[in-house]
Amino acid sequence: MFFAGVDIGSRATKVVILEDDRIISHAIDYSGFESLKSAYKVLDMALDKASIGVDLLDEVVSTGYGRIKLPFASKNISDLSSHAMGVNWHYPQKLTLLDIGGQDIKAIRINERGRLLNFVMNDKCAGGTGRFLEVIADVLGVPVDEAGDLSLGSTKEVSFTSICVLFVKSQAVTFRREGMPVPDILAGVFESVATQCSNLLAKVGYDNKIILTGGVAANVGVAGKLKEKTGVEIVIPENPQLTGALGAAAVARRKYFNGKRG
Amino acid sequence: MYLKRNSQTEIYAKISGDYLEVVMLTGGIDVGTNAVKAVILEDGKLLSYYIGNLAKSDEEAGLIAMQRALEKIENRFSMSDIVVVSTGTKGKGVTFAKKFITAPCAISTSAHALYPGARTVLEMGAENTMAIKIREDGSINDMVYNDKCSAGSGLFLDYMAKTANLTLDEMSTVSLSAKTVPTITSTCVIFAEQEVISLVNENRDLSVGDIVAGIYASLAVKVVGLLMQVGIAGEIVFSGGVANNRGFIHSLEERLDVPIITPENPQLMGAFGAALFARDQA
Numbered sequence: 001m002f003f004a005g006v007d008i009g010s011r012a013t014k015v016v017i018l019e020d021d022r023i024i025s026h027a028i029d030y031s032g033f034e035s036l037k038s039a040y041k042v043l044d045m046a047l048d049k050a051s052i053g054v055d056l057l058d059e060v061v062s063t064g065y066g067r068i069k070l071p072f073a074s075k076n077i078s079d080l081s082s083h084a085m086g087v088n089w090h091y092p093q094k095l096t097l098l099d100i101g102g103q104d105i106k107a108i109r110i111n112e113r114g115r116l117l118n119f120v121m122n123d124k125c126a127g128g129t130g131r132f133l134e135v136i137a138d139v140l141g142v143p144v145d146e147a148g149d150l151s152l153g154s155t156k157e158v159s160f161t162s163i164c165v166l167f168v169k170s171q172a173v174t175f176r177r178e179g180m181p182v183p184d185i186l187a188g189v190f191e192s193v194a195t196q197c198s199n200l201l202a203k204v205g206y207d208n209k210i211i212l213t214g215g216v217a218a219n220v221g222v223a224g225k226l227k228e229k230t231g232v233e234i235v236i237p238e239n240p241q242l243t244g245a246l247g248a249a250a251v252a253r254r255k256y257f258n259g260k261r262g
Numbered sequence: 263m264y265l266k267r268n269s270q271t272e273i274y275a276k277i278s279g280d281y282l283e284v285v286m287l288t289g290g291i292d293v294g295t296n297a298v299k300a301v302i303l304e305d306g307k308l309l310s311y312y313i314g315n316l317a318k319s320d321e322e323a324g325l326i327a328m329q330r331a332l333e334k335i336e337n338r339f340s341m342s343d344i345v346v347v348s349t350g351t352k353g354k355g356v357t358f359a360k361k362f363i364t365a366p367c368a369i370s371t372s373a374h375a376l377y378p379g380a381r382t383v384l385e386m387g388a389e390n391t392m393a394i395k396i397r398e399d400g401s402i403n404d405m406v407y408n409d410k411c412s413a414g415s416g417l418f419l420d421y422m423a424k425t426a427n428l429t430l431d432e433m434s435t436v437s438l439s440a441k442t443v444p445t446i447t448s449t450c451v452i453f454a455e456q457e458v459i460s461l462v463n464e465n466r467d468l469s470v471g472d473i474v475a476g477i478y479a480s481l482a483v484k485v486v487g488l489l490m491q492v493g494i495a496g497e498i499v500f501s502g503g504v505a506n507n508r509g510f511i512h513s514l515e516e517r518l519d520v521p522i523i524t525p526e527n528p529q530l531m532g533a534f535g536a537a538l539f540a541r542d543q544a
Contacts, residue, residue: 124449165412167417
């Protein structure tokens with residue numbers, strides 16, 4: 001049995017394909033303006049990698065920003081549900097997850113079956129989001145996926161007075177002009193992101209570990225600062241950006257078997 | 263012609279006609295986030311000023327600005343003849359100044375000196391916005407600051423200008439021709455930009471002027487909110503670089519019952535206030 005989950009994010013479209021209870025392929029592409037086109041494209045990429053045709057899919061569930069109606073999906077679930085189920089796939093226990101996406105940050109508390117217990121989100125301020133990191137990395141002339149590693153070379157604490165993208169960008173430029181090394185600036189920026197996130201996390205509570213998901217999870221600098229700030233283990237699932245798509249695929253699988261039973 | 267009475271003091275004697283007048287030279291240096299401003303006053307009257315870019319250090323920026331201001335008056339005096347007080351977000355770095363005063367202190371000093379009847383001052387620099395309530399004697403009664411969110415600051419306008427590919431002046435001019443003012447619902451500058459781009463792409467009825475008016479309205483609402491926190495009493499003295507923006511002032515006026523007064527060089531209010539302060543201090 002084959003199941004697919006399609007996650008249309010604000011910055012990227014992701015697809016995960018399951019065969020029974022194994023992940024057999026996944027694909028990702030950066031969403032242009034046309035989400036539907038992107039969804040088809042990424043689904044094809046994943047099907048190709050799995051060497052199966054679209055007609056072999058038993059159930060497809062979609063999720064993501066804007067809740068676009070995909071004609072080939074039998075159901076659309078919320079971002080929250082798909083993330084929760086995606087994390088639950090690898091960690092079937094009660095826990096808290098932090099999803100740092102392109103434009104928002106969510107702190108989610110789930111039970112051992114992946115059901116939502118509590119949730120808080122910041123989607124009014126771009127501070128700390130993937131977009132924020134892109135702007136800062138750009139102004140410092142650093143590729144955004146290298147920023148995390150670079151920050152580990154920091155030797156001096158730098159603090160920023162705000163989490164606002166534009167203020168931080170301006171301060172970073174000033175620090176640079178004054179000769180401050182880029183790793184130190186980056187470490188300071190990630191420290192601010194960690195503070196922003198820990199405020200959100202405090203509202204839902206957490207145990208001895210926090211699962212970090214979303215595109216920014218790959219940033220070791222942010223993960224490191226988060227660990228310092230919260231004092232707990234920060235766990236990054238494999239392919240954190242695929243969490244939503246994986247969760248949607250898991251729901252597709254569950255729906256299929258529930259349907260069979262009924 | 264000027265004679266120095268005593269090389270240890272900053273007091274000059276000026277010969278005008280048959281009389282010997284004692285004058286006092288004071289200087290103010292305001293190091294902000296985008297620019298450095300220097301003014302030289304003779305007995306509290308503006309003699310020279312300079313507005314320039316920041317340098318590698320705040321000290322250097324202050325020094326160069328003061329030197330340029332002196333050059334404009336043919337180096338009639340030297341730096342050591344002037345009592346200098348510094349101010350601004352980065353004014354503390356100007357170590358050769360006799361004293362450092364905070365921006366609110368400097369701005370309330372100059373606002374009160376120019377408009378003794380004013381009780382409310384709005385300062386919008388490159389990044390910081392503040393609303394100051396002042397007393398009859400010019401001292402600060404209350405103050406509210408916005409330095410956490412760029413949506414209420416001059417940066418919002420800079421960012422939108424870049425997005426629209428217009429200069430700040432062009433934006434100001436075109437906004438005055440607006441017929442309708444669309445509402446921008448996002449608070450964050452980054453999200454507001456996306457909203458503006460959508461408006462441009464999806465709404466063919468809106469002119470560039472309309473959209474800019476919408477952008478100004480968005481900022482004006484936040485600024486008025488800040489002013490309400492200190493309370494608006496009588497006319498508002500508008501200081502800082504953003505006060506040069508006629509289009510934005512118009513947008514603000516539409517939301518207020520009181521007039522907005524803009525001094526001739528609103529960007530110099532900090533430095534001017536610091537120089538006035540120097541006069542009272544010596």
